[in-house]
Amino acid sequence: MKIYLKIWRQTDAGTPGKLVDYELDNVIPHMSFLEMMDTLNEQLILSGDRPVEFDHDCREGICGQCGMMINGRAHGPVQHLTTCQLHMREFKDGDTIYIEPFRGAAFPVKRDLRVDRSAFDRIIQAGGFVSVNTGQAPEANGIPITHEQAESAFDSAACIGCGACVATCKNSSAALFTSAKIAHLVKLPQGKMESEKRVLSMVAQMDLEDFGHCTNTEACEVECPQSISVLNIARMNWEYTLSKVLKK
Amino acid sequence: MELNAKIPPGPLKDKWSFYKDHARLVNPANRKKLDVIVVGTGLSGSAAAASLGEMGYNVKSFCFQDSARRAHSVAAQGGVNAMKNYKNDGDSVYRMFYDTIKGGDFRSREANVYRLAECSAQLIDQAVAQGVPFGREYGGYLNNRSFGGVQVSRTFYARGQTGQQLLLGSYQALMRQVAAKTVTLYTRHEMLDLVIVDGKARGVIVRNLDTGEIERHSAHTVILATGGFGKIYYLSTLAMGCNASAIWRAHKKGAFMACPSWTQVHPTSLPQSGSYQSKLTLMSESLRNDGRIWVPLHSPENRKPNDIPEEERDYYLERRYPAFGNLAPRDISSRAAKERIDAGFGVGPQLNAVYLDFSKAIKEQGQGKIQEKYGNLFDMYRKITDIDAYQEPMMISPAAHFSMGGLWVDYELMTTIPGLFALGEANFADHGANRLGANSLLQACVDGYFIAPYTISNYLAGEIKTPRLSTDDQAFVAAEVQVRAQLGKLLEINGTKTADQYHKILGKLLYDYCGLSRSSAGLTKAIAEIKKLRADFYKNLKVPGSEDEMNGELEKAGRIADYLEIAELMCQDALTREESCGAHFREEYQTPEGEALRNDEKYCFVSAWQYQGEDQEEILVPEPLHFENVELTVRSYK
Numbered sequence: 108m109k110i111y112l113k114i115w116r117q118t119d120a121g122t123p124g125k126l127v128d129y130e131l132d133n134v135i136p137h138m139s140f141l142e143m144m145d146t147l148n149e150q151l152i153l154s155g156d157r158p159v160e161f162d163h164d165c166r167e168g169i170c171g172q173c174g175m176m177i178n179g180r181a182h183g184p185v186q187h188l189t190t191c192q193l194h195m196r197e198f199k200d201g202d203t204i205y206i207e208p209f210r211g212a213a214f215p216v217k218r219d220l221r222v223d224r225s226a227f228d229r230i231i232q233a234g235g236f237v238s239v240n241t242g243q244a245p246e247a248n249g250i251p252i253t254h255e256q257a258e259s260a261f262d263s264a265a266c267i268g269c270g271a272c273v274a275t276c277k278n279s280s281a282a283l284f285t286s287a288k289i290a291h292l293v294k295l296p297q298g299k300m301e302s303e304k305r306v307l308s309m310v311a312q313m314d315l316e317d318f319g320h321c322t323n324t325e326a327c328e329v330e331c332p333q334s335i336s337v338l339n340i341a342r343m344n345w346e347y348t349l350s351k352v353l354k355k
Numbered sequence: 356m357e358l359n360a361k362i363p364p365g366p367l368k369d370k371w372s373f374y375k376d377h378a379r380l381v382n383p384a385n386r387k388k389l390d391v392i393v394v395g396t397g398l399s400g401s402a403a404a405a406s407l408g409e410m411g412y413n414v415k416s417f418c419f420q421d422s423a424r425r426a427h428s429v430a431a432q433g434g435v436n437a438m439k440n441y442k443n444d445g446d447s448v449y450r451m452f453y454d455t456i457k458g459g460d461f462r463s464r465e466a467n468v469y470r471l472a473e474c475s476a477q478l479i480d481q482a483v484a485q486g487v488p489f490g491r492e493y494g495g496y497l498n499n500r501s502f503g504g505v506q507v508s509r510t511f512y513a514r515g516q517t518g519q520q521l522l523l524g525s526y527q528a529l530m531r532q533v534a535a536k537t538v539t540l541y542t543r544h545e546m547l548d549l550v551i552v553d554g555k556a557r558g559v560i561v562r563n564l565d566t567g568e569i570e571r572h573s574a575h576t577v578i579l580a581t582g583g584f585g586k587i588y589y590l591s592t593l594a595m596g597c598n599a600s601a602i603w604r605a606h607k608k609g610a611f612m613a614c615p616s617w618t619q620v621h622p623t624s625l626p627q628s629g630s631y632q633s634k635l636t637l638m639s640e641s642l643r644n645d646g647r648i649w650v651p652l653h654s655p656e657n658r659k660p661n662d663i664p665e666e667e668r669d670y671y672l673e674r675r676y677p678a679f680g681n682l683a684p685r686d687i688s689s690r691a692a693k694e695r696i697d698a699g700f701g702v703g704p705q706l707n708a709v710y711l712d713f714s715k716a717i718k719e720q721g722q723g724k725i726q727e728k729y730g731n732l733f734d735m736y737r738k739i740t741d742i743d744a745y746q747e748p749m750m751i752s753p754a755a756h757f758s759m760g761g762l763w764v765d766y767e768l769m770t771t772i773p774g775l776f777a778l779g780e781a782n783f784a785d786h787g788a789n790r791l792g793a794n795s796l797l798q799a800c801v802d803g804y805f806i807a808p809y810t811i812s813n814y815l816a817g818e819i820k821t822p823r824l825s826t827d828d829q830a831f832v833a834a835e836v837q838v839r840a841q842l843g844k845l846l847e848i849n850g851t852k853t854a855d856q857y858h859k860i861l862g863k864l865l866y867d868y869c870g871l872s873r874s875s876a877g878l879t880k881a882i883a884e885i886k887k888l889r890a891d892f893y894k895n896l897k898v899p900g901s902e903d904e905m906n907g908e909l910e911k912a913g914r915i916a917d918y919l920e921i922a923e924l925m926c927q928d929a930l931t932r933e934e935s936c937g938a939h940f941r942e943e944y945q946t947p948e949g950e951a952l953r954n955d956e957k958y959c960f961v962s963a964w965q966y967q968g969e970d971q972e973e974i975l976v977p978e979p980l981h982f983e984n985v986e987l988t989v990r991s992y993k
Contacts, residue, residue: 119905137628139739145633145855152853152908157899160907162421164594167636168735169519170425192738217565218905221421225542228422232534236527237486241406241804244477244484248441251495261488261513264520268424291486298486 108134108195111203112147114159120215126205136196140183141166141173143195161220166191168332171267174274175220176207181271181330189269189332209274212317213281224270226316227284233312234305235288237298250296263291265333272327278319283327285313286343287335293346303350310347358611358963358978361765362466367984368448371470374766378809379816386411389815390574390823392559393417394546394601397426398796399779400580401525402803408532410808412815415572416529416538417561419545419596424526427582427594428799431518432639432732434500434510435796437475442499446507448472453985454505455794458684459759459787460937460953461987462961464980466766471785471794474801479511481804485524489513502792503640504684504992510793515639515731521796525803544570545910546601548834549577549608549775556775557824560834564910567903569835571826575818576774576811579605580803583758583780585618587918588870589862591755592624592637598914599921602762602781610770611963611976613763613783615921616929619790619938620871622688624754625739626708635754636739638711638732640792643681645716645725646749648672648688650700650709660702660710660748671695679992686789686938687992689753693871694949696752703750710748717745753871757795759786759938760928763963763978767810768802774814778802783961788937842902845912850895854912857892861885861915861922869926874942878930882923889919924964924973931975934958955987
C-alpha cells in the first residue's frame with residue numbers, strides 16, 4: 108500500500124508546530140500503526156531528517172503510553188483500541204492519514220506527538236489510593252467481596268491512563284479517568300473508608316489542572332481502549348454530592 | 356574473590372526469621388537523614404520506594420517512562436503465585452519452595468527460594484488491602500487457577516491483567532508517598548551511570564529524556580529495579596524501552612553479573628509475521644489451562660485447522676509429558692514447540708507456529724465460561740490477528756520473555772558493590788535456570804515490599820554517620836564526563852545504519868545461537884559475529900540530532916551499545932556451561948529422548964562474571980550451590 112501522511116511536527120512546547128507531508132511506499136496491511144511509524148522514521152533518519160517523536164512502550168495495549176489523534180480520533184478509527192493495537196489493514200492503498208498529538212490544554216506538547224500527561228499522576232497523588240502501609244494488611248480472605256463487586260471494581264480499575272478520554276472530549280475533561288479511580292476504590296470495602304475525602308480531593312486536583320468540565324457527551328467511553336463506562340462519572344458525581352452533603 | 360551469599364544460619368524454615376530478628380534497625384529520627392535512590396518503578400521498584408518512603412527514608416524514584424504506572428510489570432497477564440492453600444489441595448510453603456527450585460532445575464539458592472514461598476501469602480494480603488480486584492468466587496472468597504509446572508492451584512489473578520492491577524496497587528502506594536513528600540519522583544529520566552565513592556554505591560548519573568540534561572543525584576544507597584533485558588533479542592514480549600543499561604553500567608563498575616544467558620523463552624506468544632515487526636505479543640500461559648496445543652500429524656498440511664480430523668493431530672505435549680500435558684513448564688513447552696516447528700510441522704503463513712485449541716474446553720464448559728476466564732486475551736488476539744479464537748485455534752510461537760539472569764545478589768539482595776542492591780527481574784536470585792509461571796510478579800513484589808525494607812535498613816544502619824554527599828564530588832564529575840563522552844561518541848559516528856538495524860541483526864544472532872538451543876560451535880561463531888557487529892556499530896551508526904534535547908534515537912543507540920556488549924557475555928556464559936539445565940539447552944548435553952542433561956557434579960553453581968575492562972575477557976567466579984533440603988533429581992514432567 109502507498110500511504111500519504113500529514114504529521115504534526117513541533118520542536119518543543121514553546122515553538123509553533125505544523126503539519127508536514129510524508130509519503131510511505133510498501134506499507135503492509137499486517138503492520139501495526141506504530142510499525143508503520145517505525146518504517147517512516149527509519150526512512151527519515153537515513154535521509155538525514157529528524158524522526159518523529161512519539162510515545163509508546165509495551166505495544167500490547169496495556170501500558171497506556173502510546174496515543175495520537177489519527178484522522179481526528181484518539182487512537183484512530185477503531186473503537187476501544189490503543190494506537191499500538193491499530194493495524195494498517197484498517198486503511199486503504201492511497202489513503203491520507205492525519206496524525207496529531209493528543210489534544211488538551213492539560214496535555215502540553217513536548218515534541219512532535221509526545222505530550223505531557225503528568226497531570227494524571229497528580230490526580231492520583233491527590234487521593235487515588237488506599238492509605239495502607241506495607242505490613243498493615245489483614246488476611247486477604249478476612250473481608251469477603253462478592254464476585255460481582257470484585258468484577259465491577261475491576262471494570263473501573265482497568266483504566267490504562269492513556270488520556271484518550273481527555274483527547275477526544277470537546278471540553279478536554281478528565282472526568283472518565285478520575286471517576287474510574289474513584290469508582291474502583293469506592294466499590295471495595297478497603298477503599299470505601301476514605302471515599303469522602305478522596306472524591307473531594309481528586310476532583311479539586313482535576314479542576315486545578317487545565318481540564319475542562321464534563322458535559323455528558325459520552326465521547327470518552329467510545330474511544331476508551333478499556334471500555335471504561337461513563338457510569339463511573341455518574342458514580343463520581345454521586346459520591347461528590349454525597350461527600351458535600353455529609354460534610355455539612 | 357570468593358562470593359559470600361550471607362545465608363543466615365539455622366534450619367531452612369527459620370533462616371528468614373533469624374535474619375529479621377538480627378537485622379540492624381535505623382531509628383525513625385535518623386531515617387530522614389538517609390537518602391535512597393530507586394531506579395525503576397515496576398513492581399519491585401515502586402514497592403520498595405513506597406515501603407521505604409513509608410518508613411521515613413528520603414527516597415528518589417526514577418523511571419524512563421512518562422509515568423511510573425507504565426513500567427512493564429503492567430503487562431504481566433496470568434497471575435501471581437502464593438501459598439494460601441485456599442483450594443485445600445495440599446499446598447504448603449515447602450511444596451511451593453520445592454516446585455520453584457525444581458522448576459528452576461536446581462540452579463538457585465535454597466534459602467532465597469524458601470523465603471520467596473514464605474513471604475508469598477503476605478503479598479496477597481497487601482495487594483487486597485490496596486484494592487487489587489483479584490478474581491473471586493461467588494461466596495466472596497479469593498479464587499485461584501493453576502499454572503504451568505505445578506499440580507496445585509496457587510495462582511491469584513485479576514482476569515488477564517494481574518500485572519496491571521498489582522502495579523497499580525504499588526504505583527498508587529508510591530503516589531501516596533509522593534504526596535506525603537517522602538518520595539521525589541523523576542519520570543522520563545534514564546540512569547546512565549553508577550557513582551561509587553570509597554567502594555560504596557553513592558549515586559547515579561541520569562539523563563532527563565525530555566530535555567537531554569545530565570543530572571547528578573547522590574544517596575546513601577542505590578537500588579536497581581530496572582527489570583529484565585529480553586528485549587536484547589529484538590523480537591520479544593518486552594516493552595520497546597526495556598533495557599539492560601542500568602545493570603550493565605553497574606556491572607562495568609564492579610557488580611558481578613550472574614548467568615546472563617538464562618533467558619526464558621515463553622511458549623505462548625504470537626508468531627512473527629514479517630521483518631517490519633517490532634515485538635511479539637504474549638498470550639498468557641494461563642490459556643494452557645484450557646487450551647490444547649497441537650500441530651498436524653502430517654507435513655505438508657494445507658487444510659484449515661478445523662478441517663483436520665482429531666486422529667491427524669499431534670498433541671505433542673500430552674504425548675511427551677502425559678503427567679503435566681499442556682501444563683508442562685515453559686522451557687520444556689517452548690523447546691517441544693521448536694522441535695516440531697524445526698521438524699517441518701509448523702503452521703501459519705510462515706510455518707513458525709503451533710495451534711492452541713479451545714474447542715474441547717468450549718464444548719465442555721460453554722463459551723461464556725471461557726470468555727469470563729480469558730475474555731480480554733481472546734479480544735487482544737482478535738485485535739492483533741483479526742481471528743476469532745472462539746471459532747478456530749490460536750496460533751502461537753515461542754518468544755524471548757524473562758531474564759532469569761541479572762546482577763548477582765546475596766541473601767540481602769545486595770550486589771558485589773556495597774550499598775548497591777538489585778531487586779526483581781534485574782537480579783539473579785530465585786528462579787534458577789527456569790522461572791515458573793506467575794512467580795515473577797511474586798518475586799518482584801516480595802523483593803520490594805518485604806525484603807528490601809529489612810535489608811536496606813540493615814545496610815543503612817551502618818551509614819547513619821555518613822554525611823550527605825555533594826554532587827560536586829570528584830566521583831560524580833568523572834562519571835558525568837564518561838557519560839557525556841559516550842553520548843558524544845554515538846552522535847559523532849554519523850554513518851549510514853540506524854540503531855534498530857543493528858538491534859535486529861543482534862536479535863537474530865541471539866535467537867539462532869543463544870536462544871532455545873545452543874551449541875559450542877554456534878556460540879563460538881556468535882561471539883565472533885557480535886564482535887564484528889560491535890565494531891561496525893561504532894563505524895557506521897547514524898544517530899540524528901544532538902544530546903541536549905529530546906532524542907529518542909540517542910536513547911535507543913545507548914541501549915543497543917550496551918546490548919552489543921552484554922550479548923557477548925551471554926554467549927560466553929552459555930559456552931562455559933557444559934550442561935543443559937532449564938532454559939539453557941546445550942545440544943551436546945541431552946538424553947536420547949532429547950531431554951536436558953544436567954551435570955550436577957561439575958556445574959552445580961551460579962556463574963557470576965566479573966568485568967575486566969574494555970574488550971577484556973570477563974572472569975568467571977562460581978558461587979557453589981548447596982542443597983541440604985532437597986534431593987537433586989532429574990526434572991521429569993512425564
